[in-house]
Amino acid sequence: MASDPDGDRKRAVVLVSGGLDSTTTLAIARAAGFECYALSVDYGQRHRLELDAASRVVSAFGVRDHAVIELDLRRFGRSALTADVPLPTKRAPDAMTDIPATYVPARNTIFLSLALAWAETLGAEDIFIGVNALDYSGYPDCRPEYIEAFEAMANLATKAGVEGRSRFTIHTPLVRLSKADIVRRGQHLGVDYALTWSCYDPQPEGRPCGMCDSCILRAKGFEEAGVPDPLGRG
Amino acid sequence: MASDPDGDRKRAVVLVSGGLDSTTTLAIARAAGFECYALSVDYGQRHRLELDAASRVVSAFGVRDHAVIELDLRRFGRSALTADVPLPTKRAPDAMTDIPATYVPARNTIFLSLALAWAETLGAEDIFIGVNALDYSGYPDCRPEYIEAFEAMANLATKAGVEGRSRFTIHTPLVRLSKADIVRRGQHLGVDYALTWSCYDPQPEGRPCGMCDSCILRAKGFEEAGVPDPLGRG
Numbered sequence: 046m047a048s049d050p051d052g053d054r055k056r057a058v059v060l061v062s063g064g065l066d067s068t069t070t071l072a073i074a075r076a077a078g079f080e081c082y083a084l085s086v087d088y089g090q091r092h093r094l095e096l097d098a099a100s101r102v103v104s105a106f107g108v109r110d111h112a113v114i115e116l117d118l119r120r121f122g123r124s125a126l127t128a129d130v131p132l133p134t135k136r137a138p139d140a141m142t143d144i145p146a147t148y149v150p151a152r153n154t155i156f157l158s159l160a161l162a163w164a165e166t167l168g169a170e171d172i173f174i175g176v177n178a179l180d181y182s183g184y185p186d187c188r189p190e191y192i193e194a195f196e197a198m199a200n201l202a203t204k205a206g207v208e209g210r211s212r213f214t215i216h217t218p219l220v221r222l223s224k225a226d227i228v229r230r231g232q233h234l235g236v237d238y239a240l241t242w243s244c245y246d247p248q249p250e251g252r253p254c255g256m257c258d259s260c261i262l263r264a265k266g267f268e269e270a271g272v273p274d275p276l277g278r279g
Numbered sequence: 280m281a282s283d284p285d286g287d288r289k290r291a292v293v294l295v296s297g298g299l300d301s302t303t304t305l306a307i308a309r310a311a312g313f314e315c316y317a318l319s320v321d322y323g324q325r326h327r328l329e330l331d332a333a334s335r336v337v338s339a340f341g342v343r344d345h346a347v348i349e350l351d352l353r354r355f356g357r358s359a360l361t362a363d364v365p366l367p368t369k370r371a372p373d374a375m376t377d378i379p380a381t382y383v384p385a386r387n388t389i390f391l392s393l394a395l396a397w398a399e400t401l402g403a404e405d406i407f408i409g410v411n412a413l414d415y416s417g418y419p420d421c422r423p424e425y426i427e428a429f430e431a432m433a434n435l436a437t438k439a440g441v442e443g444r445s446r447f448t449i450h451t452p453l454v455r456l457s458k459a460d461i462v463r464r465g466q467h468l469g470v471d472y473a474l475t476w477s478c479y480d481p482q483p484e485g486r487p488c489g490m491c492d493s494c495i496l497r498a499k500g501f502e503e504a505g506v507p508d509p510l511g512r513g
Contacts, residue, residue: 112354112355114350114354115349115350115351116350117348118396120346120348120397121346121396121397122400150397150399151392151396151399151433151436154395154396154432154433154436155389155393158385158388158389159389161384161385162352162383162385162388165384166384185435185436185438185440186435188435190435191432191435194428194432194435194436195436197428197431197432198388198425198429198432199388201419201422201425201428202385202419202420202425203419204384204418204419206419207419
């Protein structure tokens with residue numbers, strides 16, 4: 046079930062938002078030999094640039110299939126990424142341990158649940174998500190203990206798990222890396238970061254704002270890696 | 280956060296499909312004193328009667344809010360409830376331990392994740408789901424060990440959990456009840472089962488088929504409870 050009918054590669058579902066982290070994660074999954082199925086969620090995020098970037102990225106990587114699932118999380122409200130709540134700006138990376146307004150309640154839980162559903166129908170046992178617990182925004186659903194709990198639950202949730210046909214693994218190859226390490230890893234794997242998009246608050250000319258948490262972390266990563274960001278500094 | 284601004288009742292999110300089990304669960308949550316927020320998912324199920332029933336049920340119960348989330352699980356395929364796969368029929372209740380074609384991969388995980396997101400934004404700590412591990416269809420995501428694993432994960436997933444503001448509880452008041460006990464409990468709480476819908480395969484005249492797992496389990500419940508089903512036997 047878990048092998049590719051056209052070859053002998055194992056299948057993996059990779060969550061792809063179009064940002065720096067998920068793009069690097071896709072490159073890592075591909076380099077590890079998986080046949081990749083990319084999953085993006087159109088959840089009512091503030092701007093379409095993120096999903097456009099996801100499409101560019103998966104086209105460049107030649108994934109086997111790309112599912113874009115529509116799920117309007119604005120119905121539940123209360124996030125600066127989906128609703129009309131001001132974005133925090135100009136925060137120092139080491140002050141991002143408090144959970145910001147950009148937190149979307151249960152977002153990774155919902156995304157991983159969708160990935161689990163697809164994995165089961167594909168006969169895939171491997172799910173990749175680009176969470177990072179080092180240079181991150183303080184989101185609870187990026188921490189290793191959360192991912193471990195999700196994996197334990199996933200193996201009780203599914204027909205494939207119960208019947209012993211599958212043992213699901215949630216791969217988090219970036220979880221202990223710095224943003225600089227992520228950029229270096231991506232460069233090594235030939236990732237074209239010009240395809241990606243990170244900014245939470247794109248400017249009218251289609252440029253990154255340079256002030257949101259995501260821009261600040263991205264800039265720190267490229268700077269510390271000694272690599273220019275193809276998107277500029279915003 | 281968890282109290283009703285108009286009173287002192289705690290809020291709860293209740294998953295409501297419009298069937299016998301979830302309707303009884305809603306009655307139990309209300310009787311326990313919760314202010315109920317009903318959540319239904321339009322996931323591409325074969326027929327609309329299920330969502331119509333959910334609307335009738337929540338109207339009758341006077342819930343505070345009813346969210347119907349659109350999420351097309353047909354993209355992932357492979358279930359008799361969403362795709363063009365034949366429904367199993369005329370199975371004996373005690374032969375339903377094998378997982379049937381009506382299994383929707385990771386369905387309860389996805390539904391509970393959505394409930395968790397809404398609970399967090401509402402400041403609710405309580406989520407109700409009408410899973411049943413006795414007279415059930417053999418779905419892995421109805422078992423107590425699965426629910427416990429989901430609850431453990433939920434308490435690591437959220438800002439409210441991490442900050443110690445909330446301790447989420449997944450309530451499964453039906454999990455150890457027989458279908459007959461469920462019907463009796465609902466009768467005691469004044470549930471009008473004429474509002475509900477259980478059948479997976481409604482007939483052209485809008486009658487239940489009487490042959491799918493859901494009809495068979497429902498009929499067994501009413502019969503053993505000694506109560507006539509207001510929808511008839513199909």
